[in-house]
Amino acid sequence: MTVKPLNVSTLRRDLLSSFVVFLVAIPLSLGIAVASGAPIAAGLIAAIVGGIVAGLVGGSPLQVSGPAAGLTVIVADMVQTYGWRATCAITFLGGLLQIALGACRVARTALAVSPAVVHGMLAGVGVVLVLAQVHIVLGGSPEHSALKNLGDLPHQLMHPQSHPALLGALTIGVLLLWSRLPRHEGGGPLAALGRWLPGPLPAIALATLACWALDWNAPRVDLPDTLLGDWHPPTLPDGPLPAIVGAVVSIGVVASVESLLCSVAIDRRRPTGVPQADLDRDLFGQGSANAVSGLLGGLPVAGVIVRSTANVEAGARTRLSTIMHGVWVLVLALMCGPVIEQVPLAALAALLIALGVKMIDTARIRDLQPHREAPAYFATLLGVVVLGLGEGVLLGIGVMAVLALRRLTRLSVHIEEAIPTPQDRPGLADWHVVVAGTLTFLGVPKVTKALQAIPAGTVVDLDLDVDFMDHAAFDAIHQWRLAHERQGGRVDIDEVHEAWYERAVTGEMPPERKSSTSAPWWAPWANRQRPDQGPVLDTPEVSPSALLLAGVREYHGSTARLVRPIMAELAFEQKPEHLFITCVDSRVVPNIITASGPGDLFINRNVGNMVPRHGSRVPDDSVAATVEYAINVLGIRTITVCGHSNCGAMAALLAGGTEVEHLTALSRWLKHGNHSLARFISAEADERSPLTRLCQINVMQQLDNLLTYPWLRERVEAGKVELVGLYLDLETAKVHVLDRATEIFVPVADETSRDTGEASALT
Known part of the structure; x- marks a missing residue:
C-alpha cells in the first residue's frame, strides 16, 4: 500500500480532523459503554485502541474504529450471561478470529450479506437501544429483554424522575437544534460552528453544566482511579462450548461485516491521492484492535461510519488523523477524569436514543422496495428485537434466500392475438406469446395452460426470453409444438438470448443466430456487418437515409414486437x-x-x-x-x-x-x-x-x-x-457520479459490488 507523503498542509489537515473526530468519539464511547452494561472505562479503552492500533495496522487509512452501537446488543447479552471479564476474553478471541479471516483473504465474502439484512439488523439494534435507554432517561433501569422493556415502558412513563428526564430532554433538544444549524460556506459564525463542532459534544456539555449548576439528583459517570482500574486478565467464559463458540463468532463476524461495509463506503469518498482500502489488511487491523481491546478490558471495536464520515469531511488525508484521535482520547482519559465523572448518565442515554433513531433509517426501506427486499429488512428487524441479534440475522438471511429462490423461478407468460393478415395467411390469425424469466419444471403448468388456450390450426409466434430452461420445460413446449403442428398450425420459436430450445432439439451448440447484423443492436452502424455484403458503411450504394431506414426495418423485425406491450401502456401517458x-x-x-x-x-x-x-x-x-x-x-x-x-x-x-x-x-x-x-x-x-x-x-x-x-x-x-x-x-465507457460534499467524481460501483453501496447508512 502506497502512503501519501506527509507535508505541512497534510499534517495540518490531519491534526484538525483528528480533533474533530475526538470530539465525536468521546460522548459516543461513553454512551455505548453504558448501553452495553460494561464499565465506563471500557468505552474509552476501545476508542483509544481502535484509533491507535486499527489506525496503525488497518488497511483503510481514513476509517475510524472504536466502540460501535451495532455491537451493543451482543455485548449486553454477553455481560449478562458470562460477566464482564469473560466478555473481554470473548472479544479477544473474536479479534483472533478476525486476524485468521484476514490472513485467509476472505474479506470480500463478508460483503455478500444483503444490505437488507444489514440495515434490518442495525434498525433492530436501534429499536433495542431506544427501548433500553428510555428507561435510563426516565430515571429507571432497563431490563435484559427488549420486549420486557417495551412492556414496562407505560409504567415508567407514568412515574418518571424529573431531573434525569429534564436532562435527557435538554440533550435531545440541543441535538435537534444543532442539526438545523447552517453548514454551507459563507453562512457566518453559526455555519462554522455547525461544521467543526459535532452536535453530541455541546449537547452533553450543556446537560452536564446544567446538572452541576442546579445540583440535580441524577446518576453520573463513575470512572476508576486509573484508566485500567483494578485490571485483571480476561477469564474464559463458563458455559456450554457451542454457546461460547457462537458468541466468539458473533463478535468476529458482526464486527467484520460492519467494519468492511464502512471501509467500502469511506473508500468511495476518499479524496484524490489517498490510497485505496485493502480490505484483507483492514480485517487484520480490526482483529488486532479487538485482541488488544479485549486484553486491556475494552469493548469490541469496529469501523464506525459516523466518526469515519466526520474524519473525511474534516479534511483528513492520512491515517495520522485516526491515530491522533486515539491519542487525544488517551490524554483526556488520563488528565480529565473528574470532568468526565460529572456527565449525567441520562444525557448519555438521550444521546444513544438519538443515535438509535438514526439507525432506524426509513430511507433504506424506500431504497429496498423497488428491489422487493423490504420483507427481509422487516424480518431481520423484528427478529433482532424479539429473538436476539444472531437469530434475527439468521431469520433475515433465510427470508433473503426465499426471495432469491422466488426470483430464480419467476416466470411471466404474455399472450395476445394479432390482427388477422389474410393476404399472407388466408383464414389464419397470428398469436404472439412471450415467455420471460427462468423456465423450469415449476413454470411448466403456467406455460402449458397458456399454450393450450391457443386455437388449433393457427400460426403462433413464440418468443422465449428465458435465462434458463430445464428439460421438463423443453419437453412440455416441444410436445405442444408437435401437437399443434399436427393439427395444421405453425409455430415459429424465437429465442431472445441463449438458444436453450434449439440446443435441446439439435443436441449440439446452435449455429449463429440469423440477423441482419453481427454486432449487437446498440453497436454503431459502422461496426455492423451484413452476412453477404461485409461492413454496412463499406457498401458505396448505401446512403445515410437508406441506412437509417434499414435500422428502422431491423427494429420492426426484432425489437418492436418485444416493446409493443410496454409502448401500448405508455401511449397515452x-x-x-x-x-x-x-x-x-x-x-x-x-x-x-x-x-x-x-x-x-x-x-x-x-x-x-x-x-x-x-x-x-x-x-x-x-x-x-x-x-x-x-x-x-x-x-x-x-x-x-x-x-x-x-x-x-x-x-x-x-x-x-x-x-x-x-x-x-x-x-x-x-x-x-x-x-x-x-x-x-x-x-x-x-x-x-x-x-x-x-x-x-x-x-x-x-x-x-x-x-x-x-x-x-x-x-x-x-x-x-x-x-x-x-x-x-x-x-x-465508465460513468462517474459527483460527490457534492467533496466535489469529486467517483466511479459508480459495478454490479458485483452494488450491494455495498448502502454501507454509508451504517451508524
Whole structure:
C-alpha cells in the first residue's frame, strides 16, 4: 500500500480532523459503554485502541474504529450471561478470529450479506437501544429483554424522575437544534460552528453544566482511579462450548461485516491521492484492535461510519488523523477524569436514543422496495428485537434466500392475438406469446395452460426470453409444438438470448443466430456487418437515409414486437422517473449508460449539457421550459446533469471561442459556459488534463445554475427535488457520479459490488 507523503498542509489537515473526530468519539464511547452494561472505562479503552492500533495496522487509512452501537446488543447479552471479564476474553478471541479471516483473504465474502439484512439488523439494534435507554432517561433501569422493556415502558412513563428526564430532554433538544444549524460556506459564525463542532459534544456539555449548576439528583459517570482500574486478565467464559463458540463468532463476524461495509463506503469518498482500502489488511487491523481491546478490558471495536464520515469531511488525508484521535482520547482519559465523572448518565442515554433513531433509517426501506427486499429488512428487524441479534440475522438471511429462490423461478407468460393478415395467411390469425424469466419444471403448468388456450390450426409466434430452461420445460413446449403442428398450425420459436430450445432439439451448440447484423443492436452502424455484403458503411450504394431506414426495418423485425406491450401502456401517458440533461454529442447515449427503457428518462440535450442561469443576459428558455414541465407537470423529483470527456463545447471554451466565432448561434450559446470557465480558472490545478477538469467542473456549475431558479431552489432545499451530477469517460465507457460534499467524481460501483453501496447508512 502506497502512503501519501506527509507535508505541512497534510499534517495540518490531519491534526484538525483528528480533533474533530475526538470530539465525536468521546460522548459516543461513553454512551455505548453504558448501553452495553460494561464499565465506563471500557468505552474509552476501545476508542483509544481502535484509533491507535486499527489506525496503525488497518488497511483503510481514513476509517475510524472504536466502540460501535451495532455491537451493543451482543455485548449486553454477553455481560449478562458470562460477566464482564469473560466478555473481554470473548472479544479477544473474536479479534483472533478476525486476524485468521484476514490472513485467509476472505474479506470480500463478508460483503455478500444483503444490505437488507444489514440495515434490518442495525434498525433492530436501534429499536433495542431506544427501548433500553428510555428507561435510563426516565430515571429507571432497563431490563435484559427488549420486549420486557417495551412492556414496562407505560409504567415508567407514568412515574418518571424529573431531573434525569429534564436532562435527557435538554440533550435531545440541543441535538435537534444543532442539526438545523447552517453548514454551507459563507453562512457566518453559526455555519462554522455547525461544521467543526459535532452536535453530541455541546449537547452533553450543556446537560452536564446544567446538572452541576442546579445540583440535580441524577446518576453520573463513575470512572476508576486509573484508566485500567483494578485490571485483571480476561477469564474464559463458563458455559456450554457451542454457546461460547457462537458468541466468539458473533463478535468476529458482526464486527467484520460492519467494519468492511464502512471501509467500502469511506473508500468511495476518499479524496484524490489517498490510497485505496485493502480490505484483507483492514480485517487484520480490526482483529488486532479487538485482541488488544479485549486484553486491556475494552469493548469490541469496529469501523464506525459516523466518526469515519466526520474524519473525511474534516479534511483528513492520512491515517495520522485516526491515530491522533486515539491519542487525544488517551490524554483526556488520563488528565480529565473528574470532568468526565460529572456527565449525567441520562444525557448519555438521550444521546444513544438519538443515535438509535438514526439507525432506524426509513430511507433504506424506500431504497429496498423497488428491489422487493423490504420483507427481509422487516424480518431481520423484528427478529433482532424479539429473538436476539444472531437469530434475527439468521431469520433475515433465510427470508433473503426465499426471495432469491422466488426470483430464480419467476416466470411471466404474455399472450395476445394479432390482427388477422389474410393476404399472407388466408383464414389464419397470428398469436404472439412471450415467455420471460427462468423456465423450469415449476413454470411448466403456467406455460402449458397458456399454450393450450391457443386455437388449433393457427400460426403462433413464440418468443422465449428465458435465462434458463430445464428439460421438463423443453419437453412440455416441444410436445405442444408437435401437437399443434399436427393439427395444421405453425409455430415459429424465437429465442431472445441463449438458444436453450434449439440446443435441446439439435443436441449440439446452435449455429449463429440469423440477423441482419453481427454486432449487437446498440453497436454503431459502422461496426455492423451484413452476412453477404461485409461492413454496412463499406457498401458505396448505401446512403445515410437508406441506412437509417434499414435500422428502422431491423427494429420492426426484432425489437418492436418485444416493446409493443410496454409502448401500448405508455401511449397515452408518460411517467418518467428522471430529467436527464446531457450533451448532444453522438457518443453519449443516455438509455445505454443508464440501462433504461421507454418512459424512464425525460431527456434534454444541448451543446455542452448547459443550463442557462436564471435571468442570464443571453436569454434562452428551452432548458428552463423543460425543467418546468418535468417538475411541475410530470412530477419528476430527480434532475441529472451528465457531462462527458473530450467535450467539443468545453474545448471551444478553453480556446476562447475563436474556433467557432464564425458560427454565430453557437457562439452565443457558449456564453452560458462562462461561469464554468471562470470556476475552472479559479480552481487549483491537479493531475487531470485541463479539458477533463473543465468538463467535470462544467457539470458542477450546471447544477449550481439550476439553483439560480428560486422556485427550484426552494424545492431542492426542502428535499422535494434531488440534483445529481454524472460524468461519462468515453475512453473507458465508465460513468462517474459527483460527490457534492467533496466535489469529486467517483466511479459508480459495478454490479458485483452494488450491494455495498448502502454501507454509508451504517451508524
